[in-house]
Amino acid sequence: MDIDKKLVKKIATLSKVKIEETEVERISKDLSKIITWVEKLNEVDTKDVTPVANPSDIKIPFREDEINDGKIEDKILKNAPEKKAGYFVVPKVVE
Amino acid sequence: MDLKNISLEECLKLLKKKKISSKELTAFYLKEAEANKDLNAYISLNSDNAIKSAEESDKRISTNTSRPLEGIPIAIKDLFCTKDISTTAASKMLNDFKPTYESTVTQNLWDAGAILLGKTNLDEFAMGSSNETSFFGASINPWSKDNKKYVPGGSSGGSAAAVSGNIAIAATGTDTGGSIRQPASYCGIVGLKPTYGRCSRWGIVSFASSLDQAGPMTKTVNDAALMLDVMAGYDKKDSTSANLEKTNFYKNLKNNKKLRIGIPKQYKNDQLNDEIIKLWDLGIEYFKKNNCEIVEIDLPHTEYALATYYIISSAEASSNLARYDGIRYGLRNNSENINDLYEQTRSDGFGEEVKRRIMIGTYVLSAGYYDAYYLKAQKVRSKIINDFKKAFEKVDIIFTPTAPSDAFEEGSKIDDPIQMYLNDVFTVPVSLAGLPAISIPMGLSSNDLPLGFQIIGKSFDEDSVLSAAKIIEENANFKKEVG
Numbered sequence: 324m325d326i327d328k329k330l331v332k333k334i335a336t337l338s339k340v341k342i343e344e345t346e347v348e349r350i351s352k353d354l355s356k357i358i359t360w361v362e363k364l365n366e367v368d369t370k371d372v373t374p375v376a377n378p379s380d381i382k383i384p385f386r387e388d389e390i391n392d393g394k395i396e397d398k399i400l401k402n403a404p405e406k407k408a409g410y411f412v413v414p415k416v417v418e
Numbered sequence: 419m420d421l422k423n424i425s426l427e428e429c430l431k432l433l434k435k436k437k438i439s440s441k442e443l444t445a446f447y448l449k450e451a452e453a454n455k456d457l458n459a460y461i462s463l464n465s466d467n468a469i470k471s472a473e474e475s476d477k478r479i480s481t482n483t484s485r486p487l488e489g490i491p492i493a494i495k496d497l498f499c500t501k502d503i504s505t506t507a508a509s510k511m512l513n514d515f516k517p518t519y520e521s522t523v524t525q526n527l528w529d530a531g532a533i534l535l536g537k538t539n540l541d542e543f544a545m546g547s548s549n550e551t552s553f554f555g556a557s558i559n560p561w562s563k564d565n566k567k568y569v570p571g572g573s574s575g576g577s578a579a580a581v582s583g584n585i586a587i588a589a590t591g592t593d594t595g596g597s598i599r600q601p602a603s604y605c606g607i608v609g610l611k612p613t614y615g616r617c618s619r620w621g622i623v624s625f626a627s628s629l630d631q632a633g634p635m636t637k638t639v640n641d642a643a644l645m646l647d648v649m650a651g652y653d654k655k656d657s658t659s660a661n662l663e664k665t666n667f668y669k670n671l672k673n674n675k676k677l678r679i680g681i682p683k684q685y686k687n688d689q690l691n692d693e694i695i696k697l698w699d700l701g702i703e704y705f706k707k708n709n710c711e712i713v714e715i716d717l718p719h720t721e722y723a724l725a726t727y728y729i730i731s732s733a734e735a736s737s738n739l740a741r742y743d744g745i746r747y748g749l750r751n752n753s754e755n756i757n758d759l760y761e762q763t764r765s766d767g768f769g770e771e772v773k774r775r776i777m778i779g780t781y782v783l784s785a786g787y788y789d790a791y792y793l794k795a796q797k798v799r800s801k802i803i804n805d806f807k808k809a810f811e812k813v814d815i816i817f818t819p820t821a822p823s824d825a826f827e828e829g830s831k832i833d834d835p836i837q838m839y840l841n842d843v844f845t846v847p848v849s850l851a852g853l854p855a856i857s858i859p860m861g862l863s864s865n866d867l868p869l870g871f872q873i874i875g876k877s878f879d880e881d882s883v884l885s886a887a888k889i890i891e892e893n894a895n896f897k898k899e900v901g
Contacts, residue, residue, distance in 0.1 A: 378852030
C-alpha cells in the first residue's frame with residue numbers, strides 16, 4: 324500500500340510527532356516501502372486461526388485490588404521537567 | 419595474573435581462594451574501561467560506587483558470607499532502570515533520567531553480590547541491529563581491523579563489545595528480536611535469550627512487551643548459566659513472569675547430553691553464504707560425534723516471521739512509547755499549547771528509527787487498518803508458534819546460524835531499514851514463539867570476524883539449550899582473545 328503524503332501527515336499527528344514539510348516525501352517513501360514489504364503476510368491463509376497476543380502458555384494471574392504503597396509523591400515527581408506544589412505543570416488545556 | 423581474559427567462573431574461584439580481592443578486580447576493569455573508551459561500549463561508568471561495593475564484597479568474602487556472584491563487577495545494558503543512576507535507553511529523551519527504583523533483574527544481581535561497573539551502549543530504545551541508532555554514537559566491535567569500524571551488532575551492542583573487548587567480565591542484555599544473540603555472534607561471545615517469562619521485565623525500559631526478555635552475555639556457557647540462575651525468578655510485579663521452581667542451570671550443565679537436534683530446512687536458503695553453511699555442517703558433526711541424533715525439521719512459516727515481527731513489535735512500541743510526553747519525566751520542549759508540547763518534545767527526543775517505528779506501529783493499529791495488519795500478524799504469529807510446537811515433538815533442540823552474515827561496516831546498512839531488518843531473519847521467529855535460544859561462537863569468517871550459531875530450545879528448557887551449547891563450545895574451542 325502506498326502511504327501518500329496526506330496519510331503520512333495523519334499518521335504523524337496520531338503519533339504526536341512533528342514532521343517538517345521537507346521530510347514528508349522521504350517518510351512517505353520509507354513507510355510505503357516497509358508497509359509493502361510486510362504485506363507479504365497476505366499470502367498466508369489465516370482463516371479460523373486464533374490471534375496470539377502473548378507467547379506464553381502461562382495464564383496471567385489476577386490479584387486483589389488493594390492499596391500496597393503510597394506517600395511516594397516525591398519519588399513520582401522527582402524526574403518531572405516542571406512541577407509545583409506537588410503537581411506536574413502543563414500548559415493550560417481548558418479554555 | 420591475567421585478569422583480562424578471565425571468565426566469571428574463574429573469577430569466583432580466585433576471589434574465594436583470596437588470590438585476588440574484589441577491589442583489585444573492580445579497579446582493574448574500571449581502568450580497562452577508561453583505557454578503551456574508543457570502543458564507546460559504556461554510556462556511563464559507576465566508578466566511585468563500584469569500589470565501595472567491592473570493599474563490602476571483600477568483607478563478606480573474608481567472613482565467609484559470600485553470595486553467588488560476590489564481588490564480580492558486571493556491565494548492565496542502559497535499558498535496565500538503576501536506582502539514582504542515569505538510565506538513558508541511549509535516547510535524548512531520557513538523557514537526564516535517574517530512576518527512583520531498581521529493575522528486578524538488576525536487584526537480583528546486586529542481592530547476589532554482583533557489582534555495577536557501568537551502563538552499556540545500545541540502539542536507541544533497543545530498536546536496531548547495529549548500535550548505530552544510539553544517541554551517544556555507535557559502539558565499536560572490538561574485532562574491527564584495517565582502520566575500518568565494524569558494528570558490534572545490536573541492540574545490546576555495548577554489552578557485547580564490553581565482554582568481547584575484555585572491559586567487562588559479563589553483562590546483561592535484552593532481546594526483543596535478536597538483540598542479545600546477534601551482537602553475541604558479531605562479537606564472538608555467548609548470548610542467551612531465556613524463555614519469555616523467565617526473567618522479570620519490571621524496570622526494563624519497554625520496547626515490545628510481548629517479546630522483550632532479559633538475558634546474560636558472557637564469555638562462556640558456564641558463565642551464562644551462573645548469571646541466569648541469579649537473573650531469573652518469579653516476580654509478582656511482572657504479570658507475565660513465570661512462577662516456577664528456583665533454577666539450577668549451572669549445576670544441571672552437562673557436556674554429554676544425548677539430544678535430538680533439529681535442522682530446519684527453510685533456514686538453508688540460497689542467500690546463505692558457503693562459509694556459514696560449512697561451519698553449520700561442522701557443528702552438526704560435533705553433535706553427531708556426541709551421539710546426538712540429527713533430524714531435518716520443517717518450519718514452513720519462517721519466511722513470514724520478519725514481517726510479522728515488524729508489525730507486532732512496532733505496534734507495541736508505538737503504544738509503549740506514548741508515555742514519553744514531556745510531562746512526567748524525560749525531555750520537555752516547552753510550548754504554550756499542550757499538543758505542540760507533545761509534538762515538539764517527541765520530535766526532538768526521539769531519533770529517526772524510533773520515530774519510524776512509532777509511525778509504522780501507529781498506522782497498523784489505526785482505525786481501518788488494524789485487521790489488515792495487526793490482527794493478521796497476530797494470526798501468523800500463532801502459525802509460527804505452531805510450527806515450533808510441531809518440530810519440538812520430534813527434536814529436543816534446533817540448531818541454526820545466529821545471523822546470515824558476520825559483522826558489517828559501520829554506515830553500510832543504516833540508510834536501508836529493510837536491509838537492516840534482514841539481520842534478524844534467524845532470531846526473530848524464536849522471539850515470536852517466546853522460546854529460549856543461545857548464540858555460541860563457532861569460528862571466524864573469511865574476513866576474520868566471529869560467526870555464532872544459535873541453539874533453540876523448548877519453552878523453559880534452558881537446560882538442554884545450555885548443554886547443547888556446551889558441546890559446541892568444547893568442540894569449536896573458539897579463541898576468546900580479540901584480533
